[in-house]
Amino acid sequence: MPASEFWLLLAFGLLMVAAFYVPALRGRSRERTRQRERLERERLERERLEREAGQTSTGTSLAERAAPEVEAPDVVAPPEKIAPSAPPAPAPAPPTPPSAPAPAGPAPAAPAPAAPEIETPAPTAGRLVRLRARLSKSQNLFGKGLLALLSRDKLDEETWEEIEETLISADVGVEPTRQIVEGLRERARVLGTASATDLRGLLAEELVKALDPNADRTLKATPQGDLPAVLLVVGVNGSGKTTTCGKIARVLVADGRSVVLGAADTFRAAAAEQLATWAGRVGAEVVRGPEGGDPAAVAFDAVRRGIDTRVDTVLIDTAGRLQNKVGLMDELGKVKRVVEKHGPVAETLLVLDATTGQNGLEQARVFTEVVNVTGVVLTKLDGTAKGGIVIAVQRKLGIAVKLVGLGEGPDDLAPFEPRAFVDALLGD
Numbered sequence: 001m002p003a004s005e006f007w008l009l010l011a012f013g014l015l016m017v018a019a020f021y022v023p024a025l026r027g028r029s030r031e032r033t034r035q036r037e038r039l040e041r042e043r044l045e046r047e048r049l050e051r052e053a054g055q056t057s058t059g060t061s062l063a064e065r066a067a068p069e070v071e072a073p074d075v076v077a078p079p080e081k082i083a084p085s086a087p088p089a090p091a092p093a094p095p096t097p098p099s100a101p102a103p104a105g106p107a108p109a110a111p112a113p114a115a116p117e118i119e120t121p122a123p124t125a126g127r128l129v130r131l132r133a134r135l136s137k138s139q140n141l142f143g144k145g146l147l148a149l150l151s152r153d154k155l156d157e158e159t160w161e162e163i164e165e166t167l168i169s170a171d172v173g174v175e176p177t178r179q180i181v182e183g184l185r186e187r188a189r190v191l192g193t194a195s196a197t198d199l200r201g202l203l204a205e206e207l208v209k210a211l212d213p214n215a216d217r218t219l220k221a222t223p224q225g226d227l228p229a230v231l232l233v234v235g236v237n238g239s240g241k242t243t244t245c246g247k248i249a250r251v252l253v254a255d256g257r258s259v260v261l262g263a264a265d266t267f268r269a270a271a272a273e274q275l276a277t278w279a280g281r282v283g284a285e286v287v288r289g290p291e292g293g294d295p296a297a298v299a300f301d302a303v304r305r306g307i308d309t310r311v312d313t314v315l316i317d318t319a320g321r322l323q324n325k326v327g328l329m330d331e332l333g334k335v336k337r338v339v340e341k342h343g344p345v346a347e348t349l350l351v352l353d354a355t356t357g358q359n360g361l362e363q364a365r366v367f368t369e370v371v372n373v374t375g376v377v378l379t380k381l382d383g384t385a386k387g388g389i390v391i392a393v394q395r396k397l398g399i400a401v402k403l404v405g406l407g408e409g410p411d412d413l414a415p416f417e418p419r420a421f422v423d424a425l426l427g428d
């Protein structure tokens with residue numbers, strides 16, 4: 001009995017203690033929570049005040065910046081003045097005319113007119129030889145693939161078929177491949193047992209022959225009388241027209257010619273900006289119109305400017321939307337007609353992306369129907385293993401490849417030379 005009473009008393013006592021302490025503890029923890037909340041509120045308030053203070057100062061600095069921003073268009077207006085200050089091509093130039101990230105823009109723009117950093121382009125002679133390593137992808141197929149086949153002990157039917165397949169897979173095209181292989185077989189037969197070295201030599205000759213080595217590949221960029229030579233650059237979007245215009249301008253400048261560029265791709269402001277950047281690097285002038293303006297009007301003004309300033313060459317960059325053949329025809333036709341009011345167009349260059357292979361050839365046909373294409377610029381040969389496309393273009397379009405693009409760098413454009421090209425493809 002006393003034992004159970006003792007336990008009851010103890011339990012009661014514990015209950016009493018709990019009843020007293022728990023609320024006290026709760027109260028204390030509530031107190032702590034409140035304190036934490038107060039501290040949090042204070043911190044937030046402090047942050048808000050700091051933020052407000054920061055904004056005020058940014059606000060003032062924005063207001064302060066507004067001044068140079070207003071002046072900016074004046075400095076920017078002749079694009080060739082700002083571009084030299086920003087050689088690494090795309091970034092710095094475009095942000096200037098819009099608005100916000102201005103501080104970097106106006107700052108370098110100011111010293112630009114005083115001391116424009118005009119680059120000196122690399123000489124054009126022998127560029128293809130210097131850039132031959134850029135053809136390494138194609139070289140694998142031609143140099144390694146074909147030469148391995150030709151080194152076989154026995155050149156049987158199967159081997160010849162493999163040679164044909166290799167050429168076709170390098171985008172040479174079916175008909176040109178047939179001609180090349182037929183020529184090679186015939187000559188190998190006449191020679192009797194030919195060594196791999198002999199066969200390499202024969203293959204090189206057949207490839208050069210397929211490239212029409214006597215075609216006129218000179219760029220018609222010399223003024224006629226008082227009129228500058230006008231070069232129209234056409235092609236589908238992304239083929240490399242604007243880049244090529246920039247590179248050609250450099251080639252011409254390197255050869256001592258003066259150039260005006262016409263930004264007749266008025267569909268995107270960025271296109272004119274891109275051209276202006278290229279032009280600025282070699283100190284050439286760019287004529288541009290409002291975004292969405294009439295491309296023909298820009299082309300006309302560019303030639304007018306070229307005549308007035310007595311430059312040697314006017315290069316006109318165009319837009320290349322191909323969704324609608326009629327629209328393209330109308331637009332390009334108009335650009336050409338309007339330009340011809342000043343005098344004949346010396347050269348219409350079709351820019352083709354080598355990586356698009358046979359598809360590109362189909363697109364190319366559309367252009368040849370619209371304008372009288374006088375030369376092809378084959379770009380991005382550095383990015384394809386199918387260098388044989390040069391042969392297909394030459395043979396299927398019947399138009400000389402005059403220049404080849406071998407990279408994104410400013411001097412990665414080379415005058416096309418069949419023999420140097422074939423040597424580069426076959427390797428040493």
Ligand SMILES: Nc1nc2c(ncn2[C@@H]2O[C@H](COP(=O)(O)OP(=O)(O)O)[C@@H](O)[C@H]2O)c(=O)[nH]1
Pocket residue numbers: 235236237238239240241242243244320379380381382383404405406407408412
């Ligand atoms: N690798 C490589 N890229 C090139 C070459 N030519 C142009 N490009 C790139 O192709 C892209 C499209 O060029 P762009 O001139 O804007 O084409 P557009 O739309 O015809 O004016 C750009 O990123 C260029 O740098 C070339 O020869 N090789």
Ligand SMILES: [Mg+2]
Pocket residue numbers: 241242243265271318
């Ligand atoms: Mg373009």
